[in-house]
Amino acid sequence: MGEVIVITSGKGGVGKTTTTANLGTGLALYGNKKVVLVDADIGLRNLDVVMGLENRIVYDLVDVAYGVCRLKQALIKDKRFENLYLLPAAQTKDKTAVTPEQMKKLCEDLKKDFDYVIIDCPAGIEQGFKNAIAGADKALIVTTPEVSAVRDADRIVGLLEAAGFEEPKLIINRIRPDMVKRGDMMDIDDMIDILAIDLLGVVPEDEKIVISTNRGEPAVADENSRAGKAYRNMVNRLLGHDVPLMPLENVEPSFFDKLRMFFGMKARAR
Amino acid sequence: MDFLKIFGRESVSSKDIAKERLRLILIHDRANVSPKFLEMIKSQLIDMISNYMEIDEEGLELKMTRIDKEENVTVPALVANIPIKKVKHLAKI
Numbered sequence: 001m002g003e004v005i006v007i008t009s010g011k012g013g014v015g016k017t018t019t020t021a022n023l024g025t026g027l028a029l030y031g032n033k034k035v036v037l038v039d040a041d042i043g044l045r046n047l048d049v050v051m052g053l054e055n056r057i058v059y060d061l062v063d064v065a066y067g068v069c070r071l072k073q074a075l076i077k078d079k080r081f082e083n084l085y086l087l088p089a090a091q092t093k094d095k096t097a098v099t100p101e102q103m104k105k106l107c108e109d110l111k112k113d114f115d116y117v118i119i120d121c122p123a124g125i126e127q128g129f130k131n132a133i134a135g136a137d138k139a140l141i142v143t144t145p146e147v148s149a150v151r152d153a154d155r156i157v158g159l160l161e162a163a164g165f166e167e168p169k170l171i172i173n174r175i176r177p178d179m180v181k182r183g184d185m186m187d188i189d190d191m192i193d194i195l196a197i198d199l200l201g202v203v204p205e206d207e208k209i210v211i212s213t214n215r216g217e218p219a220v221a222d223e224n225s226r227a228g229k230a231y232r233n234m235v236n237r238l239l240g241h242d243v244p245l246m247p248l249e250n251v252e253p254s255f256f257d258k259l260r261m262f263f264g265m266k267a268r269a270r
Numbered sequence: 271m272d273f274l275k276i277f278g279r280e281s282v283s284s285k286d287i288a289k290e291r292l293r294l295i296l297i298h299d300r301a302n303v304s305p306k307f308l309e310m311i312k313s314q315l316i317d318m319i320s321n322y323m324e325i326d327e328e329g330l331e332l333k334m335t336r337i338d339k340e341e342n343v344t345v346p347a348l349v350a351n352i353p354i355k356k357v358k359h360l361a362k363i
Contacts (some may be wrong), residue, residue: 147292156298183283190289194296 002034004107004117005238006136008160010152012123014144015173017041018209020120021050022220022228023140026235028084029221033115033239036075036085038106040132042097043123045089052216053078053086062090065102069226071109080217085114095127100134107135125159133160139168140200145175156194169200169232174206177248188245202245203227203236297346301334307330313349326353 007020007044020037028035039047042062049056059074064087067169078084090097110117121132133139143153153170160168172191178186192199206227212219220231226246233243273283318323331351339345 147288147295150292151295154299180285183285186285186288186292190285194289194292209290230325 002111002114002116003138004111004118004119004136005138005140006040006121006133007079007140007142008121008129009142009149009157010125010156010213011122011143011149013205014142014149016121016123016142016221017050017138018047018213018219019142019171019173019203019231020118021048022231023046023235023238024116024118025078025084025218026220026231027118027238028078029118029177030232030235031115031239032083034083034085034113035116035118036087036110036114038087038110038117038119039089040119040128041101042089042128043091043094044122045091047120048076048086048088049216050213051078051086051218053088054216056091057088059089061106062093062097065098065106071106074178075169095122095131098131100130103131104135111223123153124195129159133163133165138164139165140171141168141197142171142173142242143195144190145180145191150191150194157195165266167198169198170195171200173203174205175202175248179250188248199245200237202248203230204248294346308334311348312362315352319352323354323358324356326355329353 005023007016007023009016017039024035025051027033036062037047037051039045040061041047045060048057059069059073063069064071064074076086076088078086106117107117112234118133119132119136122128141153141156141160143149157159157168170192172188175188176185177225180187188202189201204226206219206225208222208225209219209227212222212225212228218231219225219228222228229246232245236243312330313331316325316327316330329351330353333349335347335349337345337347337349
C-alpha cells in the first residue's frame with residue numbers, strides 16, 4: 001500500500017507544480033519507487049507541461065472519475081524515468097468537475113499500484129483544494145520568503161489541521177542567500193518560527209529551474225543545479241534518510257571552479 | 271537614528287519589518303474573532319467570575335484590541351471591563 005502526499009501552498013505561483021514534478025521524479029529516480037504524479041488543478045493543468053509530457057495526453061483525471069476510461073488508460077508512462085507516471089488534469093472542465101469522494105476513491109485505487117502518489121494541489125482554499133487533500137495521507141506546504149506567501153501558508157496549516165492532517169511539513173522555495181545576508185529577505189528560522197511547523201527542505205532561487213521547465217526536464221536530475229540538489233536532499237528525507245540542510249551562503253566559485261569554467265567545463269554544484 | 275535615514279540607510283532591515291507585519295497579520299488571521307466567539311468567551315467569563323463575585327453582566331465589555339508593548343511594537347490583546355457589584359465572602363477559600 002503506497003502513500004499519498006499532497007503538495008499545497010494556498011498562494012499561487014510559489015512553486016507547487018515544480019515541487020511536485022521534482023520530488024516525484026526524484027523518488028522514482030533515486031528512491032527506485034513506483035511513483036504517479038496527479039495533477040489536481042482541473043481547468044489549469046500545468047504539471048504535464050513542466051514534465052514535458054503534454055503531447056501524450058489521451059485521457060485525464062475527470063475521465064477516470066466518471067468511468068469514461070480505465071485508470072490504466074489515463075496514466076502516462078514517463079519514458080525517461082523508470083517507474084514514473086502522470087495522471088493529467090482535465091483542461092476543459094473546472095474544479096467542481098470532481099468531488100472529494102471521487103478523489104478519495106481515485107487515491108485508494110492508485111495506492112494499490114504505486115509506492116508514492118504525489119498530488120499537485122491548485123492554488124486557493126476552495127473546492128480544488130478540498131478535492132486535492134481528500135485522499136491524501138500526508139501534506140507538504142510550499143512557501144516563498146514573502147509576507148503574502150507565508151500568510152497563506154499559515155492559513156493552509158490551519159485548514160490541514162482541521163482536516164485531520166498530522167504534522168504537515170514546510171518547503172521554503174526560492175530563497176536568495178544574498179538577500180537574506182543583507183537582511184532584505186526572511187530567513188529559514190524566521191519562517192519556521194512564525195509558522196511553527198517542521199521543515200522538509202529549502203530550495204535556493206536557481207535559473208536552472210526556468211531552463212529545465214523550458215525543456216520539460218525536472219531539475220532534480222541535473223547534477224549541476226543547486227535547486228536540483230535541494231530536491232534530491234528532500235527526496236532522501238522523504239525516504240527516511242537523515243540529510244542535513246545544505247549551506248545557503250552564496251558560494252563563491254573556487255579556484256578550481258574558475259579553472260574549469262576557463263576550460264569551458266561546468267562548475268560542480270555544491 | 272534619523273541622520274542614518276538622511277544618508278539612505280534605514281536602521282531596521284526590511285526583513286524585520288516583514289517579520290513584524292506578518293506576526294501581527296497572523297495573530298489576527300488565527301484568532302478569527304467573530305462576535306459569536308467573543309460571546310462564547312463572555313458567557314464563560316461570567317460563569318467563572320460569578321463564583322467569586324457578583325458582577326454587572328449588562329455592563330460587561332469584552333473586545334479585541336491592540337496595546338503598546340514597547341515603543342513601536344503593538345500586540346493584540348483581549349480586553350475585558352467587568353463592573354463588580356459585590357465581592358462574595360472568600361474567607362473559606
